[in-house]
Amino acid sequence: MSETPMTGRARPDRTPHSLAEWRAEAGYEAVERALKLTPAQVLDRVDQANLNGRGGAGFPAAQKWKFMADPAEAPGTGPNYLIVNGDEMEPGAFKDRFLLEALPHQVIEGAIITAYATHATVAYVLIRDEYRPGIAAMKRAIAEAEAAGLLGRDILGSGFSLTMKVKPSAGRYIVGEETALIESLEGKRAVPRKRPPFPAQSGLFGRPTTVNNVETISLVPHILANGPQWFRALSRTEEGGTKLYAVSGRVNKPGLIEAPMGTTARELIERSGGLSGNGKLRCFQPGGGASGFLEEAELDLPLDFGHCKTAGSMFGTGTMIVLDQTACPIGVLARHQRFYARESCGWCTPCRDGLPWVARILDALEEGTAEPGDLEILRMTAAEAGPRGRSFCDLMGGAMAPLATGLARFGDLFEAHLDGGCPIRRGVL
């Protein structure tokens, strides 16, 4: 059994498999197995596998699924829903693009099994608009699976039915936040909902709904095919499975690497052709734009949700952004904050008004027009608006994490920017 179960079958040029080709590579065997079990047994296996969600928060998949009531027992009428989240817009993330483009049948397999375990009979795959090859690949694969009786009514004679649809999005990072995503699917502006009620209680059209990331869904079939013990053994830590890491920024060969959960940044950077620039590490973000900065001392940290949190960062999407010493973390922060400011849905004040303020100050620091009091504003915003619960959703807190860690770790560099702009660009540091 492969050490790269999730990506091992993918083709280098990303051409997706036809259904026949996929079946020739053991495709849909996991579905056959799952549908012979009860939904509770499927859920139990995923629980034992310790699969944490790969969309950012790392919430255990099975725990979320447990909240899904039998549709007959939920108030109102209508089906339970599954939403596969392929909005992927986190800076530095390019893993779901690959899984959608190259391995669409794996996503369908995972969706069938997840829907079965959560009593869902309608599944949406929401994909960001720019991922046209992924949208096309998913649509084609769904049509093939439908024609072969692997989707639709009474799948493989099990009595279980599932309709699956692709819903392309149309821009805006906030669509990826699960309650905003639900609003979007209902035909509204993507403004997050108040929780509780959680989507499992009242989600899409008021019905029990599970939202999972594309990568989470892509891992599910392997748990059913090879068992939870095997899945846990793939990992080097307590958190089960392999991870589709991504490495970009200042490395020689940026790309995707499927490796055991708990692989270190040192190994990932090495496998990415080593550092570019001057070859010396300044810092890295382990899990996309919203994860706190780590440095040399954390190069051997096993990268998973638990370890990154303990180190004062966040594993997030598990997609690293790497900076060598000739790259400025304040410049990186400026791009991130401009992005988060632009993508704020505008609902709550700390985020809507705070982020543009932060972004302007970072730009001013880079240009050399910032004033000493500006650093105090950055510190205040990170401390006051950063913590969970101070804004309506996690976009603001996520945006503040790299700012807070940046201020804590690179205070001198911030100060040096007050004296005429980026010292790295000016060549004085």
Next chain:
Amino acid sequence: MSLPEPLAEDIRAAMDSFGGARPAMLESLRLIQHAEGWVSDARLAEVAELLGVTPAELDNLATFYSMIFRRPVGETVILLCDGASCWLNGADAVRDAVMARLGIGFGETTGDGKYTLINCACLGGCDHAPAAAVGRDRRLVGPLAPEDLAPLLEAAP
């Protein structure tokens, strides 16, 4: 001008597929844009009528979702990534070169109507940084270099 029948048919299919008129609104706007490059006031009104919603409701969505264009765009839309990984690999120089070559800034269209340049969030192409998405298919191009803009400008519309 009224809504061409194939488009109307696709919009009705979207209503069936996504659970009614409201959940099909965004997809309807996308369909119009696919066919015509952008969403005009006239089309917005026609789609609203077909869906049985008000034009204001539809515009409320169109103005929220950044990839729905409510102004005409050039034959080729260039979405140039302004994310951090691209910046770390020289995106600023590429941006400056494209702007100089086309004589336009972000959000603008060249006088001959050929190109529209738009800055865009991380395109999920950080392994091709600096990257852009070009044309109606949003084809990912990169790594780009300021001295060779052909991959950006010669891609099919």
